[in-house]
Amino acid sequence: NAGVMQNPRHLVRRRGQEARLRCSPMKGHSHVYWYRQLPEEGLKFMVYLQKENIIDESGMPKERFSAEFPKEGPSILRIQQVVRGDSAAYFCASSPQGQGAQPQHFGDGTRLSIL
């Protein structure tokens, strides 16, 4: 998984706090995708971003969740007022193009635990 960097690897928050997850795509990749994985479940698409634009956020809850990919810096997935159900592994992937046919390289994820 060299290339797509996610941090932190583990994040613990109390209910009601905010969680910020960061993703730096592979060099030269301008497309970022966020997925959520619950234990024993498959990856679920959340949001797809290009630099400074949200292309598709159809998989992201309407409330408390937001994502950005600024011109400079990593992509950020932000969860406000976290609840226990937000506990999951959050994976970021990047690609040089926006088509699903292109290989997607994944980071090693951020494991979010809500106390």
Next chain:
Amino acid sequence: KNQVEQSPQSLIILEGKNCTLQCNYTVSPFSNLRWYKQDTGRGPVSLTIMTFSENTKSNGRYTATLDADTKQSSLHITASQLSDSASYICVVSALKGTGANNLFFGTGTRLTVIP
């Protein structure tokens, strides 16, 4: 409804033995199918990607097959090693859709190789 189903859910084999993992899908229109290996605590890593016209593709001891007529794929692992212990995820891409919401993930097969 676009779906990807994998079997078995879990599998235990002896080191050195072969095994075959199955993936059935109903995704349409079909673009490509990928197999990923996901080690515990890590992100998925692509093993193979197959398009409609490809029947077989190998990557070392991994061989994937695709039957686009029956919408089935298999991943065959030869001479298994302890390091093959991981989850193997089948991902099918549809032709339409934007970015990543045209990717459909199976829930994976959990393979354990024992000495």
